[in-house]
Amino acid sequence: MKLEILNGHLVDPANDIDEVADLFIVGGKVAAVRKPPSAWEADHTINAANKLILPGLVELSASLRQPGQEHKATIRTETKAAAAAGITSLACLPTTNPVVDSPAEVELIEQLSQDSGHCKVYVIGALTRGLKGENLSEMAALKATGCVGVTNVLHPLKSPLVLRRAMEYASSQALTVFTHPLDHHLANHGCVHEGLTGLRLGLPGIPAAAETAALAFHLALIEELNVRTHFCRLSTWRAVNMIARAQQDHLPVTADASILHLFLTDHDIRDFDGLCHNLPPYRTQQDRDGLRKGLQDGTLSAVCADHQPHEIEAKLAPFQSTEPGSSTLESLLPLILQLVDEGVLDLKEAVRRVTQQPAEILGIAAGNLSVGSEADACVVDPELDWMLSSETLLSRGKNTPLLGHRFKGRATHTILGGKLVFQLEPE
């Protein structure tokens, strides 16, 4: 099967391409860019005039809820939603039931993803057995079955010593540790940023120090142990500054922010809107601006959806009893384009943060359109105006504070390994 995508504005940051060009795909691989291979005759042509041709997006953090939480979502529903959002690779978290802490769960997830065939799925395994923070998971076995990293997500570790040992052991297996910096004692079951909104609403707050104290603690260990670590979902400007200093000191650390943290603040929950309940919480305007600045100067190398689909009932309760997290796969691309519109990043840099950079963090071959690489790409109409609604969301999780929001820009075609896995139906 020979596929050509013609006349699009091709943005491939990894190869420094940002121009109107054609893309040629054969046998699931990128065969050529700009000029067709010799004796070219396409089986299928996509006209991408006035559209963008991008590498398929790489998502750092999606909860697929399978096995065990199928009432929230399944691998099939969520990978289908990913494909419709231009995402061709995603990393899923071990917070399933059972927890992903042995090869059996990894193999199950990989099998279900292959059966579904909408999006490549990479697994980040549990750092500790059952995510209980006490005993190490069998990291070598996890790695052998394909895990790209390990994490304890937001589950606390029993002691600083367990963290040290877990980091050392992960490094012995050449596994990146994905860390969510939050001191659970300081967070103290809080559910919003500790600030004026939380005070007015009487909701217990999580101080910024819950993030920076945990981060400082990790950095002290990393300085000593030289362990490759990725910091997930920073929410405070102070944490961004700390990462910048650590990078100046050549510590092997990277960091990301979730797309919603780049837009929302604690102000958005003023009406007890449980859809804005998130961990870490949305913080102040100053924090949001600090994250954007960190994105601009490269301290935060990647942006992710941090996709957490829930059943409707999970958000039908007083704020503190709602489950945190939002269904965001389908908002990532339009919001990244909005950052370009708002002048935070230029188009090429914006694309880099959701393609090449997350692929590098995960250590996977994705996020670029180099000749000879897997043909994972998407075609995007940057001017297409559309509204996010629970009817149009493909994710089973309808829990997003952006319901009813109008976006500009949407994927019209998604190509996975040379095959068209999504095409937007004309309205």
Add this chain to the structure above:
Amino acid sequence: MRHFLDISRLDRKALTHILDTAKSFTSVDGRAVKKVPLLRGKTIVNLFFEPSTRTRTTFELAAKRLSADVLNISIATSATVKGESLLDTLFSLEAMNTDIFIVRHPESGAADFIAKHTAPHVSIINAGDGRHAHPTQALLDVFTIREHHEDFSKLRVAIVGDILHSRVARSQIEALNILGTREIRVIAPRTLLPANIEQLGVQVFQNCWQGLRDVDVIIMLRLQKERMQGAFIPSEHEYFQLYGLTPERLALASPDAIVMHPGPINRGVEISSEVADGPRSVILQQVEYGIAVRMAILSIAISTGDPGDGDEA
């Protein structure tokens, strides 16, 4: 005003209207037959997810004096009340053609949540939600203050104690600000003061001797026994030494200052018996005025609570 959820949605005019209406009901309390027929045929449900004596009984009396039928429902909160069952409880009570729910719940925002999901003919009155708000308590407090000091623009009011965990303090601060109070002070150790509290328009004092000087109203808050466990304060003894209201400290306030407390009081912890039972204490008046203020709120909610009225307060 279909729902009555917190003070911040009121303006000065609406707040004063409630106080004036309450004033007119104080005469009912003094009658031989303490009833008016304003709410005859209406059904009011006291829906309490948290124990309460004072608030529940004064709401019940207020409803009965307005000739309404009252149903008291207490739901144990030892087990976390899940959202579904909270809504299911609500829907089944609504099906009994009730008119007003008076809701107390341990979680902030619970009354808002119920108001968002309730049927259009039902009014929700917040009788305390988590740390968020206790608007009827705040109204009876400013009502009590107004009975003693009419002009809020001349008043210095001190709120002393566990501001951090207090829904009462939050609602009082809002009500006092709306009424144009000259100065609102909060007095507590930092462990019991929420971050950013000064942004609510209050002066912060960590020392009683400075904070109580020349104030016209002293509102003492209850100190929950469990605060010793959370490392908020070392002991009741030290708390009383630093923040307990004694006759010596009361002497710092203006000569006609009044002493208030939302109850129930901890004698010897936040207030000495001499002060609690002394001539400046208006603690029992607060309880009495609570009935008139709650009658006012119930009658206003019913009179404007038609389905087309989307106003909330």
